[in-house]
Amino acid sequence: METRVYKPKHRIRFVTAASLFDGHDAAINLIRRLLQASGAEVIHLGHNRSVHEIVETAIQEDVQGIAVSSYQGGHMEFFKYMIDLLRERGASHIKVFGGGGGVIVPEEIRELEAYGVCKIFSPEDGLRMGLQGMVNYMLEQCDFPTVRQLEAEALERVRQRDKKALARALTAIESRLLEHVPAHLVPEPAGGDGAPAAEVRTAPVVGITGTGGAGKSTLTDELIRRFLNDFEDIHIAVLSVDPTRRRTGGALLGDRIRMNALYGEHGDRVYMRSFATRQAHRSISESLQEAIDVCRAAGFDLIFVETAGIGQSDTEIVDLADLTIYVMTQDYGAPTQLEKIGMLDLADLIALNKFEKRGSQDALRDIRKQVQRNRGAFDQPLEAMPVFPTMASHFNDPGTTRLYLALLDLLNERFRFGRTSRLFKPEELPEVDPEKLAIIPPKRERYLGEIVETCRNYRKWVEEQVTYARKWGEAVGARRQVERWAPEDRELLLERLDQMIRHWWDKLDARCKRILEAWDATAERYRQETFTYKVRDKEITTPLYHTSLAGTKVPRVALPRYEDPGERLRFALLENLPGYFPYTAGVYPFKRTEEEPTRMFAGEGTPERTNRRFHYISEGMSARRLSTAFDSVTLYGRDPDERPDIYGKIGNAGVSICTLDDMKKLYSGFNLCDPKTSVSMTINGPAPMILAMFLNTAIDQQVEYYLREIGRWEEVERAIAERLGDERPRYVPFGPQGRLDSLPPTHDGTGLGLLGTSGAELVEWGLLDRETYENIKARALSVVRGTVQADILKEDQAQNTCIFSTEFALRLMGDVQQYFIDHKVRNFYSVSISGYHIAEAGANPITQLAFTLANGFTYVEYYLSRGMHIDDFAPNLSFFFSNGMDPEYSVIGRVARRIWAVVMRDKYGANERSQKLKYHIQTSGRSLHAKEIAFNDIRTTLQALMAIYDNCNSLHTNAYDEAITTPTEESVRRAIAIQLIINKEFGLAKNENPLQGSFIIEELTDLVEEAVLQEFERIDRRGGVLGAMESMYQRGKIQEESLLYERKKHSGELPIIGVNTFLPKNGESHDAPTALMRSHEEEKRHQIENLRAFQRRNAHRAPRMLERLQQVARRGENVFAELMETVRYCSLGQITQALFEVGGEYRRNM
Missing domain, CATH: 3.40.50.300 (P-loop containing nucleotide triphosphate hydrolases)
Structure with missing residues (x-):
């Protein structure tokens, strides 16, 4: 592994970027920094750069080299197109370098290098050459003058x-x-x-x-x-x-x-x-x-x-x-x-x-x-x-x-x-x-500082109350001792002790008195065979014990055995049982037994192919919790296209969705308004458009169900067929191997009836009366369950799928939330405030948690500044964290819940429901390594166990082969099995508060909470989250922590089994997955043809609808309410372009 720095003979210039529709810029930022440190002049373009932009820049800047990272698939078409364009422009002297971790497999590396790419670096190259060795190689290859003399x-x-x-x-x-x-x-x-x-x-x-x-x-x-x-x-x-x-x-x-x-x-x-x-x-x-x-x-x-x-x-x-x-x-x-x-x-x-x-x-x-x-x-x-x-x-x-x-x-x-x-x-x-x-009024810029004060004041108050309770308990104990051991002094001593007891009792807050008075009765309730409690006015009775094969009665909630009133009060105020403020142990008294917290993750190829995967992984499950990954073309709000750098990405690493018809196919066969169905959509920049498509899909499904129920479906279907004719869209089944002949086995054929039209259009055609349609729509919006990620602050700080200017994107988020309030959308989360991608970009667990909570409080302040009431929007906020191998991950949920609850109650005056922080956990993608991929499941299992112990509200376990490819059916089944084995087989998991009472867990909880508050203070000194973003504080900190991890990994100081230690003998390893999941040519063409057909079908209305959307945006009205109409006639890319013209395009940061 090289450590020396190559000294160039000429001035070397590089263009560096991440590929089109790819926000993973941690690696390329690391490389461009090392290039600079080694003497190169670097023109950095950032993430999401097309081949045309990179080549045009390279020519205008007269560089010797181009370095591009590509982690989102489509790399074969991307790099080949770049070589072709450089040749076409007479610039084939420019050397092209690339890397994509394990995403670009050895056979593909050989093919690209044979085509003309100078070097694609693999994970093995990184370990063999080291980071400096890789940079030295690039500099050596580019150490030549571009001009010797000017003719x-x-x-x-x-x-x-x-x-x-x-x-x-x-x-x-x-x-x-x-x-x-x-x-x-x-x-x-x-x-x-x-x-x-x-x-x-x-x-x-x-x-x-x-x-x-x-x-x-x-x-x-x-x-x-x-x-x-x-x-x-x-x-x-x-x-x-x-x-x-x-x-x-x-x-x-x-x-x-x-x-x-x-x-x-x-x-x-x-x-x-x-x-x-x-x-x-x-x-x-x-x-x-x-x-x-x-x-x-x-x-x-x-x-x-x-x-x-x-x-x-x-x-x-x-x-x-x-x-x-x-x-x-x-x-x-x-x-x-x-x-x-x-x-x-x-x-x-x-x-x-x-x-x-x-x-x-x-x-x-x-x-x-x-x-x-x-x-x-x-x-x-x-x-x-x-x-x-x-x-x-x-x-x-x-x-x-x-x-x-x-x-x-x-x-x-x-x-x-x-x-x-x-x-x-x-x-x-x-x-x-x-x-x-x-976005945040200047007078509210100190909100994070106030939040720190709130948390510290609460902690100070707790310690005071604990002291009072302990002294009260000591006085009560002394009184008992006097009655037994000093009867001759009883009268004198008891009078003084009673004064002491009254003194300390009167100092206790009324809440603390109630806790101490109710302690024994509460404990007795938990020692019964069953427990009855209420959730949203619904009474639930649940058993309190699980009996093991050996006959041991394992309590679902284990109780502390404290006798001292001070310790009892400390437990109640800082920990408490699950379901009780400050919700450190969990926001609900008990876990749901009727549905697993397992998220069923899928996203590949066409909507039909992903629909088939959803039906496969949800078969036999009591609830359907569908989690959707979108391809990178969709993530950046664009439409599929034949251009090679776009074409290669269609349906890779996620599902291709660009029209309302695509969305209907994606979730067909699932009743989106069934209380046991929920959908999570991992999308941010174009989230308002995708969400509008999803909600329209849910509404149109209910219209179809209604027409079937009243016996009018056949009549309506004939009318639709007559109006649309050959242009009526069809569901074309696809699987991993290509086109198929039938629907998935568990697909009942529903959800496809209104392809090419909508319930609103049926009203226009006189096939459904408006009042009935509005009633169906209102009910669907009130019961549909799910989450859309839509976290723009995190995107700007870490993941980079922002597409609009930050202030316009935040305005869209606010419009979505206002629409949810106006239409009583109470079971769907309008945002999943996400730390996962902050961690994936390189942040350590404390930074992930601090940045994520700070972002969450920023949304709170923004929504309040728009005139919303805290209890109208707080229940629509959810959180999304990564899990990993670091010790702090074992308490990430506990700390988040406690901070959120205290701040919501004591600073914002929120009600109980708003105080409850709900969060999803996904096991670490960063701990998935392309070497010894079979070991990844071991890491994932440990992370899943900690997430379940910490009472996460839902959990996604990564597949072991995701470091290399979109997961296969086999790897996804194993990933789901990890959760099922823990929940169904692992005995200790039958208890629902296994972390409580552990000295190290309590110590870590306090340490991490204090570290988070200190990070809040650092952000506060920079003008809050938005002020810190302006100076790129968050981005810089994430990159520094990423660099530390990479250096320790490469040096071996951070041992990673199968990667830098415990390596296989003779270099033999089992790194290849059973199959590489890529979208097929037929699927890509199918999506482009479907898009063109949709645009032809709506050509008469799309321009008018786009103009109407722009007018709504210019007038400052609710853009999302209008998007609910626009998506019926316009494609994702058309809408994105229209909104660029009124809201501005995202401006990248260094």
Whole structure:
């Protein structure tokens, strides 16, 4: 295993990214950091990048290498398409590297490398070479110059804006092969709508500078987006500078990751090149002036130059740019610091960005006063100073638009730019109150700090009450002793002891008195043969003992044997029995015996194929708890397509769903409104659209059942067949081997009757009266059970399937919850606040728990700020945690339940139901290793046992082969068997509070709780969850913890059996699964054909419905309520694109 660092002979540049529809960026982030540390200049694109975006970037940036991680399947098509496109673009010299853990199997690696990929790294390579060895190999392969000399022909092609020639010219400038651009090459660009070409000598240069973290790249992107949308003929160049690391010579060229405009529909009219300063203490590159000349020679109409972050006195950009914009935030210190900022003297325009932050209003006034003083413009009002409050991260921010219009005015005034905005008029821009736009109102930013205080105050109160109870108990005990042992002093002593008893008893809180008074009676209830309790006004009687084969009566709930009142009270206030505040041991008094907590997980190929898997794994089970994985195309809100990098992902690692008809096929044969059926959907970015499809499916199922029940189904079916004709969709059975002839054996044929139409459309056709339909709809919404993940904060921090801008995505979440309240959706969780994917991205268990609970409390604050009542929405919140091998995982549920209950009751005044935190556990995906995969079931069994002991509300056990492939039927059956064996066979699991009374469990619970509260404090100091996200605190912490794990695993310091220790003799291992589960060509074509047929069938209504949806979004009305209508006529990809135009696309973070 190599530890030395390769020293390159040339400047090596890399593009790094995760593949299309793939949010797993932990590995590629690790690689790009090591590349930087080894001296490379890295242009990092982040997750979810198409082949076109990666190749286009590689050509524009003139790199030697591309490194891509691919963990979501479709890798064969993806990498081959990349090689093809590089060859087609004349860039086959660029080396391509890839990795995907065990997902890319050895045969596929050999095939890809034979096709032209330089190297696909396998887990074995990682162990053999080490991380540094892998990076050294990449650097050695890419250690060559891309330009040796620049031909005159190449310079001529620069004038035609040939991006490859332009990139080579900029490289030649940067490497001093070309000292300057010949004067005859600088053209006279055409003017805009009014300026004659002859009057425009050179393209104006707009310099954008500011402190690091002020949002320069985001603001630059938003300005470029407005120029491109406003003017169809404009061509823009962007030159961006980032600092070089002094010690290693490497650089992270990170501005491109924030630039959505480069890859949008007008991206062909933008060129961007990233530069490293290649020297210390500089904000620009030495070759920047010549680079500007090259861009002018290429005939661009406008050139943006973005500098690295600068200090107070830095004004270098002024010497290069024709116009300058200084970007800052309110975080500059005392007002006197403004006098030291050189750019406030020299900038033409100033953007006070992130204006939603507390203190920005005062900062705006102070900055305007300072600019007024600098310019001596005391005869002008403060409002006339060129200082613009902006919130560039907010889609279509009016402040950013005002800045854009001011820039346009200056360009026209000073450079005869000759362009007038078609889209924006200053007088029509709304005045926006930043406090109203803030997701969390500024006055509530300290909510996490208040939560810490609440928890610590509760703990302090508990200790006080325990002390009082103990002293009361001591006094009572002393009184008993006096009565027995000192009868001669009885009268005197008893009077004093009675005073003492009254004193300490009076200090006890009324709740504590009730606990102590009821202790013995409660214990007696639990010693009976049966126990009766209520859940939602329903009385339940359950047996209290399980008798073993040996005749031992094992109690379902074991009672503490404390006699001391203090210890009794401590137990009741910090632990308590399951079902009692603070719910440390569980939120229900007893586990359900009529249904297992087992989640039946499936997702592969077409909806029909996954439907068959659902029927297979639920056969013979008392309840059907269906958990759905979607393919990555669906996870990113897109439609299937023939383009290779999309095509390869259709139906891989999840089911392909893009229309309402797909959803109906997926859950056909299951009554979604049966109380013993629940559905969990693992989807986030496009969750509102998928949820709308699901709820429509549940409603339409009930319409079909109703029509069958009243004997009208045949009549209605004939009418549907007559209207739809040959266009009527069909359920086409698929299995792992391809097309089949029949429905699954347990499928009763229901749920397919309204394919191609809907209950609402039956009303329009006169086949069902509206009142009946509305009644069916209302009942279906009130009883349907399940969960949709829909956790946008976690996505931004870890998993990366965000598709919309964060504020719009959160607004959609709020719209969903408001719809649930309005329509009495009480049995479905509107969000599954998820720590699982935070852990999968690399977080340790404490970080997972702290971040997840913090996210949960952020949703609480957001929903409260929208005017919802705590008890109207808290029961719709659920949680989702990972389990693993670390000790803290044994108490993760206990800590979560206790913190949530205390905060809900004592801070938010929530009722009992709202205080109960319900959570799902999935065994760790990170502990599934591609080596010795048979050992994975052992780890999974241990994790499942701890989850069951900790009273999780539902559990998914991973299949042993998931490190390599979508689970097979055989591996899924084994995974379910793990739970069944624990629940049915394992004797101690018959007891439902086996962790209580353990010294180590109590110690760990307290330690983990305190660690979580300390993490809350760290997040609070950064402005709460959203403030911390802005500085990428969570993402950075997760990556640091991921790196620690990887290093310890690779060094062997963290022993992992079968991976880095206890290895098989002679290198023989059983790593291959019994089968690789991949979607078939026929399935992919089937999904594309179905999509096209759906779009043809609804072509007359889809445009109108999409326009209606956009209008609802623009007016600020409930978007989800409208989505319930839209999904009947529009595909997932159509809806996503429509919402991008009104809500904005997600902007990636580093």
